[in-house]
Amino acid sequence: MGRAPCCDKANVKKGPWSPEEDAKLKEFIEKHGTGGNWIALPQKAGLKRCGKSCRLRWLNYLRPNIKHGEFSDEEDRIICTLYASIGSRWSIIASQLPGRTDNDIKNYWNTKLKKKLIGIIPHAASNKSLAGPIEPISDPQSFLYCNNNNNNFPFFTSSQSSCNYQGNQEMGLVDLQCDYPLKENMLMFGGNENSCSSSDGSCSQISYGGKDHVKQEEIGGLQRFMISNGLDENYKFMLHCGKINQVDGDDDHHHHHHHGDPLMISSFDKANGVVKNSELEYDLEEVKQLISSSGSCGFMFNDENKTHERGMYYF
DNA sequence: AAAGACCACAACCGCCATTAT
DNA sequence: CATAATGGCGGTTGTGGTCTT
Structure with a gap:
């Protein structure tokens, strides 16, 4: 026996x-x-x-040599980067942080670090008035659909009806899900096409690396920059550029990437059936810069059922 | 001041691949 | 071989402390 x-x-x-x-x-x-x-x-x-x-x-x-308490910025960075690439594999993440236990890191992530990562993502609690014009989004299918049932990024709640970016300087970790196959014509900046989803969504993991994962598409004269984070399922939102021919009248000489349209965030309030847009502080070029800078990391993968594609970006 | 909400953290639970009988 | 427990892991909960109302 x-x-x-x-x-x-x-x-x-x-x-x-x-x-x-x-x-x-x-x-x-x-x-x-x-x-x-x-x-x-x-x-x-x-x-x-x-x-x-x-x-x-x-x-x-x-056990000897266990560190407790304050995580350093470097440790934060390692945790975020690894989480963005492998998810909640705490024991593996812990193996890269001498003296830290998987339990500690898990607790730290769940209670503190996750909340720090509001980075370039809109701060939904804001009740600042929207900066941009309200305009319909022509292709509802192109919305990234997110929900916070995965409890990874509950930045939005059902009581919020608009999204505003707060200009937070901190890093941001973005979690996206979309429940439709990503479009073939979607562009990835800087990345190889193979690293994008296969059309049948059969990849279990698509790629690692920074700039490969940001998606851009043009629909109805709008550049859309696809990025998203955890949302209540009543909300859909996306980042996209304003009208392509919009004039950039800015005179800032310090940044060579300062041309281009302001980045907009659009959210769809299903309860009220309204799309709201607001302007991001970064323009598309700046976001590209952020994404392709050395500190960024991201990846995309499909879930087991191949019904959702998910990606994470770390800035 | 008391009650409730919130938070951080240690510990527990269940699952699964591996191992011992 | 068949079976039952272990060890390791990740999700979750319980608990004690602190902050808010």
Whole structure:
């Protein structure tokens, strides 16, 4: 038959560890090691704990050289970059951060870091008046459709009826989903076409890298720059350039990429059936610059059911 | 001052591939 | 081989502390 049962579940302590228990476990492991057997360990160490609980306590808390508290900017950057490329594979991410545990990083991401990443993405809570004209978007199919059920980027809630970009200087992480096959004619800046989705959406992972993933298309005289983040499903929004022939009258000499149309964000309020546009502080060229700068990273992939394409961009 | 909301974090739970009997 | 438990992982929850109302 199989193995013998590990421990008497009924006679095992749960909940937070006391300093005494910590001391016992630490002392035992420092003296005898784990013996490659966590299940037998609590018996030997005289602890009324399940082996699994001991393992967790050791790995996440008692083990030497564990860093706790403040994450550095560099650590933030690594976490964001890795999250953007591999998602919530915490143990792999932790392996790149000496002294950090997967549990710590996971907690940090879920409670703090995610919230820091409001970057170039509109801050939905704003009630500033919209800067741009309201204009219909001719091809509703081209909206990126996002929802925040994945709870990755709940930047928007159902109570918000418009999107405004706040000019946040911080980095932004963008999560997008679209529930239609991406169009063949969509352009990717700087990227190779192969890294875009195959038309049947059969790729499980499409590419890594910065600039490959930003999508641009032209529909009805509008340049559209496809990027999105987590949204309630009542909302759809996209970034796009204003009218192509719009005159850029700006006289800023410091940035060679200052030509081009202002980047607009359009959101669709399904409840009210209204499309709202507002102007982004960055123009398309600036966003391209951001995307292709060394710090950026992004990728796209399809989910298992091949029904959604998702991508993430890290600036 | 009390109650409730919010937050950070440690710990637990269930799943799954691997391993021991 | 068949079976049952382990170890590792990621999602989730419980808990204690702090902040708000």
